[in-house]
Amino acid sequence: MRSEILVLDYGLGNVASVLNMLHHIGARARLSKAAEDVAKADKLILPGVGHFDAGMRALSGSGLRDPLQQAVFERGARLLGICLGMQLLFESSDEGVSVGLGFLPGRVRRFDVEGRGLRVPHMGWAVVYPTKPGSLFDLSAPEQRFYFVHSFHAVCERPDDVAATANHGDTFTAAVERNNIAGVQFHPEKSHRFGMALLSRFAEAA
Amino acid sequence: MLRARVIPCLLLDGVGLVKTTRFRNPSYVGDPINALRIFNEKEVDELILLDIGASRVGTEPQFDLIRSIVSEAFMPVAYGGGISSVVQAKRLIATGVEKVIVNSAALRYPDLIGALSREIGASSTVAAIDVGRDPSGGYRLFNPAQRRLTDIDPQAQARRAVAAGAGEIFINDVDRDGTGDGYDLDLIKQIALTVSVPAIICGGAGQLSDLKLAVNSGAAAVAAGSMFVYIGKHRAVMINYPKYEKLRELLSDD
Numbered sequence: 107m108r109s110e111i112l113v114l115d116y117g118l119g120n121v122a123s124v125l126n127m128l129h130h131i132g133a134r135a136r137l138s139k140a141a142e143d144v145a146k147a148d149k150l151i152l153p154g155v156g157h158f159d160a161g162m163r164a165l166s167g168s169g170l171r172d173p174l175q176q177a178v179f180e181r182g183a184r185l186l187g188i189c190l191g192m193q194l195l196f197e198s199s200d201e202g203v204s205v206g207l208g209f210l211p212g213r214v215r216r217f218d219v220e221g222r223g224l225r226v227p228h229m230g231w232a233v234v235y236p237t238k239p240g241s242l243f244d245l246s247a248p249e250q251r252f253y254f255v256h257s258f259h260a261v262c263e264r265p266d267d268v269a270a271t272a273n274h275g276d277t278f279t280a281a282v283e284r285n286n287i288a289g290v291q292f293h294p295e296k297s298h299r300f301g302m303a304l305l306s307r308f309a310e311a312a
Numbered sequence: 313m314l315r316a317r318v319i320p321c322l323l324l325d326g327v328g329l330v331k332t333t334r335f336r337n338p339s340y341v342g343d344p345i346n347a348l349r350i351f352n353e354k355e356v357d358e359l360i361l362l363d364i365g366a367s368r369v370g371t372e373p374q375f376d377l378i379r380s381i382v383s384e385a386f387m388p389v390a391y392g393g394g395i396s397s398v399v400q401a402k403r404l405i406a407t408g409v410e411k412v413i414v415n416s417a418a419l420r421y422p423d424l425i426g427a428l429s430r431e432i433g434a435s436s437t438v439a440a441i442d443v444g445r446d447p448s449g450g451y452r453l454f455n456p457a458q459r460r461l462t463d464i465d466p467q468a469q470a471r472r473a474v475a476a477g478a479g480e481i482f483i484n485d486v487d488r489d490g491t492g493d494g495y496d497l498d499l500i501k502q503i504a505l506t507v508s509v510p511a512i513i514c515g516g517a518g519q520l521s522d523l524k525l526a527v528n529s530g531a532a533a534v535a536a537g538s539m540f541v542y543i544g545k546h547r548a549v550m551i552n553y554p555k556y557e558k559l560r561e562l563l564s565d566d
Contacts, residue, residue, distance in 0.1 A: 120405065120408060120410070121406075122383075122406060122407055122408040123408040123410075126383050155433065156432075156433050157433075225508070225509070225510060225532065227434075227479065228314070229314075229435060229479075229480075229510060230314040230315070230316075230317050230532075230533075231315065231357055253358075253387065253388060255388075255410075255435050257435075274314070293388075295386070296386065296388045296410065297386070297387070298352065298355050298386040299355065301386065
C-alpha cells in the first residue's frame, strides 16, 4: 500500500506541475502547508525554484523546517528535493548567505563558465547518468534525459551520496541519495516519460 | 551536453489555435488542448503558446484556458500574450507555466522585465522581439499591439531586455512567419551572438535542415509554427514533430 506523498507548500516552486504529474501517474499526493501534516508524512517532496536565500527564508517562515527535519530524521520519512529543493538539502550555497538544511554535507556551487563558451543558466534537456543503485533510477533503462534549468550545482562532501551525474562543461551532480533522503537537480515534472518513471519509482519505494 | 531545443510555437486566438502568414490572416488549425496532448505524446522539448488575440485586443491572459492547456503538458511551456504585470505572471507560473513571455507590455512599461525577473527569476522571464524590415532591408522592431514597425533597433532592444533581467530572448521574424522560406540567419547572428542569454528564433522554418542552419548561426533553440502543424505542399493540418533520434542526429555536436 503506497503512502500518500505530501508536497510541501512553502511558497516556492511549481507545485501545480508536480501535483499534475503525480496524479497523472496515479500516485496519491497532495499539497500542504500544515506543520502537523509534514510531521506525520511518510513521503515528502520539497519543490523549489528561485534563490537559495529566498528558499531558506520561505521554508523557515512557513514553520515547516522543523517538522520536516523531524519527519526525515526521527521517523525516517522519504524525502525528495526537486531543483532548489535539492540544493536546500545542503549546508550552504555560493548563491546566497543562508544556512541550508544541512541534511547532506556539502555546498552548492556556481557553474564556472568563464571563457568556456558555455551559458548559464544551464537550461534544456541533458542526459543523466545514474551512478549507483537506489530508489530513483532504473539502471537498466537506456539513455535517460531530463529538463534542467539552474545556475548552481551541488557538490557532495561524501562522493557516494551522488546518485547521478550530468554534464555542463564538466560533470556535475544531477541527483543525490542517502538512505531516506534524495534530491534531483532537474525537473521530473517537466521531463515527460522520464520524469513519470522517476516519480513512479519514488512513489513505489517502501 | 545540451542539444539545441526544438520548440513548436502555437498561436491562440480566442479558444482556437491558428496559424498566420507574416503575422496576418489567422487560419484555424485546431483545438489547443488536443494539440497539446499530441505534442506531449511526441515528447517535444518545450512548447511556446502565444495568445495573439489577447495581445491584439489588449486583454488579460485567459487563465483558466491556459491552465487546462498546460495541465496536458509534461514539458516546459512558455506563455505570452496580454501579460503586463507581475501579478499576472505569478498567477501563470502557479498554474504550471514555466516561463512568461512579454512583448508590447515591455515597450509600454520599461520596468516590467526587471520587476518580473526579480520576482519569478530571470530563467522564467522571456523577452519577445518581433522583427520586421524597413524598405532598405534594415531590421526594425515590430510592435504587435500597434501592428506597426517602429524605429527601434531590435538588437539594442534585445540588449536592453537582457540588461533588465530577461533570461531568454524570443526572436519572431514577422516577414518570414508562415512562409517556410527558411530562417534569416543574419538576423540570428545579429541578435543571438550579441546577448549572453539563450536566443530562440521563430519564423520561416520549412524543413529540418533549416533548424540545423539556425543552430549553427547561434540560436540556442529553434521554434516553428507551420512546420509542426501542417504537412505536405497542400498544408493539410496535422500535428507533427521529428523523432528524438532524428533530432539528436541532426543537432548534436558529436
